[in-house]
Amino acid sequence: MDKEKVVLITGGAKRIGSYIARYFHAKGFNIILHFNSSAKEADQLKSDLLSIRKNSCRTIQANFSDESSFKQALKEILDSTERLDVLINNASGFYPTPIESATKEQWLTLLDTNATVPLLLIKALRPLLEDSKGCVINISDSEVSSGIPEYSLYAAAKAALESLTKSLAKELAPYVRINAIAPGIILWPEEGVLDEEKKAEIVNKTALGRDGEPDDIASAAYLLYRSTYMTGQVLKIDGGRSPG
Numbered sequence: 001m002d003k004e005k006v007v008l009i010t011g012g013a014k015r016i017g018s019y020i021a022r023y024f025h026a027k028g029f030n031i032i033l034h035f036n037s038s039a040k041e042a043d044q045l046k047s048d049l050l051s052i053r054k055n056s057c058r059t060i061q062a063n064f065s066d067e068s069s070f071k072q073a074l075k076e077i078l079d080s081t082e083r084l085d086v087l088i089n090n091a092s093g094f095y096p097t098p099i100e101s102a103t104k105e106q107w108l109t110l111l112d113t114n115a116t117v118p119l120l121l122i123k124a125l126r127p128l129l130e131d132s133k134g135c136v137i138n139i140s141d142s143e144v145s146s147g148i149p150e151y152s153l154y155a156a157a158k159a160a161l162e163s164l165t166k167s168l169a170k171e172l173a174p175y176v177r178i179n180a181i182a183p184g185i186i187l188w189p190e191e192g193v194l195d196e197e198k199k200a201e202i203v204n205k206t207a208l209g210r211d212g213e214p215d216d217i218a219s220a221a222y223l224l225y226r227s228t229y230m231t232g233q234v235l236k237i238d239g240g241r242s243p244g
């Protein structure tokens with residue numbers, strides 16, 4: 001496995017992360033697929049990828065809000081990985097936190113997945129990424145720059161991720177490149193979070209008049225991997241939803 005290029009994708013068992021995994025796998029990468037609660041989906045994806053190419057995928061479980069779970073997973077990754085070309089910080093907690101009921105615990109939990117663990121992974125995996133002249137791709141959100149009412153804690157955690165992207169791109173250059181992707185509406189949140197009227201309102205504010213496809217994000221991630229003169233950038237893939 002280690003002779004091939006390797007990508008680690010967090011939160012990769014389903015939704016956008018799973019498309020990124022399939023996309024990189026189709027480009028010849030071996031996949032380290034992190035999941036938390038989606039064991040069934042992770043196993044299915046792993047088995048699909050292994051049926052295409054032997055030894056081309058392994059899974060790793062961790063809850064990023066549980067320090068011992070994260071530490072154990074990181075140890076497993078470091079003990080079993082000789083090569084890493086791309087780290088994709090895709091896992092994310094996402095739920096509303098209206099300010100009148102927002103709590104410190106919510107703030108810390110949203111930071112865990114959206115900023116703290118990405119930072120700790122970059123720090124720990126830096127030597128492997130330097131060896132391969134690799135790159136990091138952080139997945140943010142196109143609405144962070146303009147603010148997201150009722151989701152201020154999530155938006156602030158993603159803003160921290162974008163800030164880390166810019167600072168660490170300078171700090172880790174020229175050996176490791178770090179960029180971010182800021183998706184617009186690609187897959188709607190779980191059933192019941194947004195009603196049909198709200199969804200239509202969001203789509204109407206999108207210049208292209210439709211939502212995107214998960215492969216729009218997967219292909220952008222691959223583009224960032226290939227763009228070796230690009231670092232410290234946040235690439236919006238949002239159908240023209242956000243201004244500027």
Ligand SMILES: NC(=O)c1ccc[n+]([C@@H]2O[C@H](COP(=O)([O-])OP(=O)(O)OC[C@H]3O[C@@H](n4cnc5c(N)ncnc54)[C@H](OP(=O)(O)O)[C@@H]3O)[C@@H](O)[C@H]2O)c1
Nearest residue numbers: 011015016035036037038063064090091092141185186187
């Ligand atoms: N969907 C969109 O249209 C959209 C729009 C803007 C930005 N984004 C960003 O794009 C990325 C992917 O979006 P998505 O909608 O596919 O994401 P998602 O389904 O909301 O979350 C991705 C994965 O994050 C993992 N995760 C959540 N809490 C975790 C924890 N405590 N520890 C470890 N892993 C945890 C989950 O893994 P398990 O399932 O294994 O528990 C989940 O499958 C995210 O960073 C998101 O913020 C998405």
